[in-house]
Amino acid sequence: MEIKEFSLSDSLGDIVSLGGKFIDHSYSKEKVQQRLQGKNFHIYFAVENENKVGLCIWFPEGKEAYWWLLCVDASFRRKGIGKVLSQFLEKQIKHAGFSVITAKTHTKRSAMIELFKKLGYTEVGREKGHWGDEREAIFYEKKI
Numbered sequence: 142m143e144i145k146e147f148s149l150s151d152s153l154g155d156i157v158s159l160g161g162k163f164i165d166h167s168y169s170k171e172k173v174q175q176r177l178q179g180k181n182f183h184i185y186f187a188v189e190n191e192n193k194v195g196l197c198i199w200f201p202e203g204k205e206a207y208w209w210l211l212c213v214d215a216s217f218r219r220k221g222i223g224k225v226l227s228q229f230l231e232k233q234i235k236h237a238g239f240s241v242i243t244a245k246t247h248t249k250r251s252a253m254i255e256l257f258k259k260l261g262y263t264e265v266g267r268e269k270g271h272w273g274d275e276r277e278a279i280f281y282e283k284k285i
């Protein structure tokens with residue numbers, strides 16, 4: 142498995158198919174483009190035998206680095222890919238000169254919550270209805 146950085150134009154279809162399938166069915170090309178518009182984003186894929194099996198994306202938000210997305214293809218989970226991608230992302234963020242990473246998930250994403258714990262992220266807040274629905278957001282931070 143290797144990790145490669147991709148441009149948005151080269152990976153938009155894969156972001157939508159991985160993100161849409163494994164995170165949120167409402168992901169569309171337009172939504173992803175809108176979310177990343179004007180941002181100095183970085184898109185990394187875990188690639189195994191030329192297949193994109195994992196994805197993460199971050200971008201600067203003020204003085205901090207915001208980790209927007211992480212997902213691993215369901216048939217490749219619990220093999221350490223999420224952890225390796227996350228550690229790669231942290232290294233890149235540090236290299237880019239940031240010392241704080243922020244991220245969020247919601248209370249039903251137990252695998253992601255466990256991964257945040259494992260990686261040493263601190264929970265810094267919660268908010269019900271953060272996305273305008275029944276989900277409760279959990280906010281995380283890590284100093285690197």
Ligand SMILES: CC(C)(COP(=O)(O)OP(=O)(O)OC[C@H]1O[C@@H](n2cnc3c(N)ncnc32)[C@H](O)[C@@H]1OP(=O)(O)O)[C@@H](O)C(=O)NCCC(=O)NCCS
Nearest residue numbers: 211212213218219220221222223224246252253255256259
């Ligand atoms: C969260 C996710 C990226 C983890 O990817 P992964 O490649 O399976 O994770 P790893 O194999 O690297 O696991 C690393 C650690 O995370 C935790 N973890 C991962 N999956 C877990 C699960 N299903 N239950 C409990 N802990 C889990 C464990 O601490 C694990 O370490 P261990 O295997 O030594 O116990 C993956 O489950 C996923 O894509 N989920 C759907 C998308 C999603 O929810 N993304 C987050 C959006 S905010």
